[in-house]
Amino acid sequence: xxxxxxxxxxxxxxxxxxxxxxxxxxxxxxxxxxxxxxxxxxxxxxxxxxxxxxxxxxxxxxxxxxxxxxxxxxxxxxxxxxxxxxxxxxxxxxxxxxxxxxxxxxxxxxxxxxxxxxxxxxxxxxxxxxxxxxxxxxxxxxxxxxxxxxxxxxxxxxxxxxxxxxxxxxxxxxxxxxxxxxxxxxxxxxxxxxxxxxxxxxxxxxxxxxxxxxxxxxxxxxxxxxxxxxxxxxxxxxxxxxxxxxxxxxxxxxxxxxxxxxxxxxxxxxxxxxxxxxxxxxxxxxxxxxxxxxxxxxxxxx
Amino acid sequence: xxxxxxxxxxxxxxxxxxxxxxxxxxxxxxxxxxxxxxxxxxxxxxxxxxxxxxxxxxxxxxxxxxxxxxxxxxxxxxxxxxxxxxxxxxxxxxxxxxxxxxxxxxxxxxxxxxxxxxxxxxxxxxxxxxxxxxxxxxxxxxxxx
Numbered sequence: 129x130x131x132x133x134x135x136x137x138x139x140x141x142x143x144x145x146x147x148x149x150x151x152x153x154x155x156x157x158x159x160x161x162x163x164x165x166x167x168x169x170x171x172x173x174x175x176x177x178x179x180x181x182x183x184x185x186x187x188x189x190x191x192x193x194x195x196x197x198x199x200x201x202x203x204x205x206x207x208x209x210x211x212x213x214x215x216x217x218x219x220x221x222x223x224x225x226x227x228x229x230x231x232x233x234x235x236x237x238x239x240x241x242x243x244x245x246x247x248x249x250x251x252x253x254x255x256x257x258x259x260x261x262x263x264x265x266x267x268x269x270x271x272x273x274x275x276x277x278x279x280x281x282x283x284x285x286x287x288x289x290x291x292x293x294x295x296x297x298x299x300x301x302x303x304x305x306x307x308x309x310x311x312x313x314x315x316x317x318x319x320x321x322x323x324x325x326x327x328x329x330x331x332x333x334x335x336x337x338x339x340x341x342x343x344x345x346x347x348x349x350x351x352x353x354x355x356x357x358x359x360x361x362x363x364x365x366x367x368x369x370x371x372x373x374x375x376x377x378x379x380x381x382x383x384x385x386x387x388x389x390x391x392x393x394x395x396x397x398x399x400x401x402x403x404x405x406x407x408x409x410x411x412x413x414x415x416x417x418x419x420x421x422x423x424x425x426x427x428x429x430x
Numbered sequence: 431x432x433x434x435x436x437x438x439x440x441x442x443x444x445x446x447x448x449x450x451x452x453x454x455x456x457x458x459x460x461x462x463x464x465x466x467x468x469x470x471x472x473x474x475x476x477x478x479x480x481x482x483x484x485x486x487x488x489x490x491x492x493x494x495x496x497x498x499x500x501x502x503x504x505x506x507x508x509x510x511x512x513x514x515x516x517x518x519x520x521x522x523x524x525x526x527x528x529x530x531x532x533x534x535x536x537x538x539x540x541x542x543x544x545x546x547x548x549x550x551x552x553x554x555x556x557x558x559x560x561x562x563x564x565x566x567x568x569x570x571x572x573x574x575x
Contacts, residue, residue, distance in 0.1 A: 146464035150513030151434045175465035175512040213470050215504055215553040248542035400462045406434040
């Protein structure tokens with residue numbers, strides 16, 4: 129095992145600002161916000177590429193100018209391996225592979241080495257629809273060609289010991305020996321209680337969560353993680369997720385991937401309900417991301 | 431930039447036929463979801479204005495300058511860009527009166543994320559994401575022309 133200490137980068141998921149994007153915040157506003165926090169990298173979504181899946185050369189130039197101006201590097205591109213885009217039975221493997229290739233090319237064009245690849249799920253635990261191995265395996269040579277790593281997101285209520293993680297995803301990695309498929313471990317999987325204001329929300333079940341030490345075995349297959357949070361207090365502490373403990377394990381085990389702040393507070397569900405709620409979102413969302421970045425800086429020391 | 435509400439007041443007005451007579455009204459809709467959709471993933475429901483129901487199959491949707499019916503959307507290989515309004519065009523002789531109107535609609539989508547697959551594989555339902563994000567949208571809007 130590599131015992132050299134890791135040096136993760138601090139980054140931000142543009143998703144955190146989604147309630148505001150295109151309403152009170154332009155893409156450049158979001159880059160300025162991220163710059164202010166001292167983050168050095170970011171997660172983008174395919175949906176935030178104007179004219180997706182065919183961005184104009186002018187937009188691509190603008191994108192790189194923003195990265196340069198605000199000193200931010202591309203980390204991860206969130207995309208979807210959709211195989212039910214049409215009525216009736218699912219799509220063929222070849223159709224899904226074409227869809228994936230299209231996003232791999234875009235990721236490569238925009239400088240992303242990691243992908244958050246969402247595979248079709250069939251229940252709240254995100255058990256994958258049977259047959260996913262077939263199209264993902266066919267896509268591996270293209271992931272290699274375009275130098276991208278598909279990452280399955282391990283998202284609450286999924287844990288690192290949910291059976292499909294080991295029995296299907298890890299088994300797939302070991303069988304194919306691929307370096308182009310792995311895990312985005314969302315820190316929500318370590319959350320042990322509901323955040324302030326979210327106690328009554330239906331997704332709040334914490335009977336079975338991932339223990340911090342479980343992350344160690346998965347670090348070799350992870351390139352970027354969603355540093356999920358729902359509330360950071362004024363002392364820059366996330367009160368529901370054991371951040372210091374998990375990050376220490378990552379560093380001690382040599383992990384040098386990207387920690388991407390992903391805000392999912394309660395406001396995201398009701399920001400559009402009225403002027404007061406939207407006003408609250410305009411203040412709360414950027415402030416929470418800033419607090420979270422200060423928290424990460426305090427833990428990492430940079 | 432669009433308004434923060436899903437049903438947009440900007441763009442809400444009566445429409446006119448070739449003879450200059452009011453033949454209906456239109457408004458714009460922007461989903462609040464964090465991402466865009468392929469139109470084939472979208473499931474459009476009815477529109478209700480002041481209690482009058484306009485069936486989903488009587489609606490005309492305009493996107494990027496081209497008009498479609500709900501049925502045509504199922505085969506439309508086009509991506510509904512994030513924060514790009516879709517225009518709802520509704521035929522109603524004489525249109526709506528000047529003043530306030532209660533506008534509501536149902537909209538859902540198919541995305542295979544943290545839930546079961548679409549229960550209505552023929553597309554007749556409102557998709558499979560209602561458990562997380564609901565399907566109902568309403569707004570009181572002021573019509574001036």
